[in-house]
Amino acid sequence: MFLKELKIFKAHGSQYIRDLTNVDLHALFRGRPEISGGITMEDALELEKLCPAGAITSSPEMALDMGKCLFCKECQFAKPDVIKFTNDYKTAVTRRDDLIIRAGDTGRLPFRHAEVRREVKRLFGRALKLRQVSAGGDNSCEMELNAAGNVNFDMGRFGIEFLASPRHCDGIVVTGPVSQNMAEALQICYDATPSPKIIILAGTDAISGGLFADNEAINRLFINNNTIDLYVPGNPIHPLTFINGILNLISKEPLKKDI
Numbered sequence: 001m002f003l004k005e006l007k008i009f010k011a012h013g014s015q016y017i018r019d020l021t022n023v024d025l026h027a028l029f030r031g032r033p034e035i036s037g038g039i040t041m042e043d044a045l046e047l048e049k050l051c052p053a054g055a056i057t058s059s060p061e062m063a064l065d066m067g068k069c070l071f072c073k074e075c076q077f078a079k080p081d082v083i084k085f086t087n088d089y090k091t092a093v094t095r096r097d098d099l100i101i102r103a104g105d106t107g108r109l110p111f112r113h114a115e116v117r118r119e120v121k122r123l124f125g126r127a128l129k130l131r132q133v134s135a136g137g138d139n140s141c142e143m144e145l146n147a148a149g150n151v152n153f154d155m156g157r158f159g160i161e162f163l164a165s166p167r168h169c170d171g172i173v174v175t176g177p178v179s180q181n182m183a184e185a186l187q188i189c190y191d192a193t194p195s196p197k198i199i200i201l202a203g204t205d206a207i208s209g210g211l212f213a214d215n216e217a218i219n220r221l222f223i224n225n226n227t228i229d230l231y232v233p234g235n236p237i238h239p240l241t242f243i244n245g246i247l248n249l250i251s252k253e254p255l256k257k258d259i
């Protein structure tokens, strides 16, 4: 009777990614960028001028700020011998400065596990409930955060979930550059979350304001006045970047595959 269904199950194969810490993403994925150590000043200046987000600087040294990057890949298209985006998705970090890639950097971004607040590791090791606040977001990072909970990524298997009420949450995930209209709502949501609470910034807009950083309709006071626990770069972020960042944040030891 169930033969047909069993055949369908077999044909479908596994519906979820078994090991989220060890996925080989497609080569076209725009993850951690690398800049050639031999880049000339001429190339650096050209790239700085070309970048629409001001993510590339040529002085005092050539650097690319993943917290500002739109991942449009225009720099790689223009100078493929100098700059390339790898498929490394483990790019979530605890320090804003660690999102800056310098010429010659090739290794994985450092996750400073020892700097994570002790109560975060102690209290949230087995589960983490989060409230998502779209503070002027464009729904791209929000969709990827939704995807993190789908059958494919299934972050719920680690006890990580989004809840409706901040009063039942352990922290907030901010997306969007924080518009004036959302600044107060964001603060109210944060105040309603019981301590100790964490703040996660998801995506370029939340991390730096992105293209809207200098816009007068943006209010970054909340971001500037609070301690940020996790920066998840991307435009939009990838669910695997988000999940691996959180797993690193709440695990007592660094994830083995990150050592």
Ligand code: SF4
Pocket: 050, 051, 052, 053, 054, 055, 056, 064, 068, 069, 070, 071, 072, 073, 074, 075, 076
């Ligand atoms: S991919 Fe990033 S660094 Fe390169 S041009 Fe686009 S915004 Fe600038």
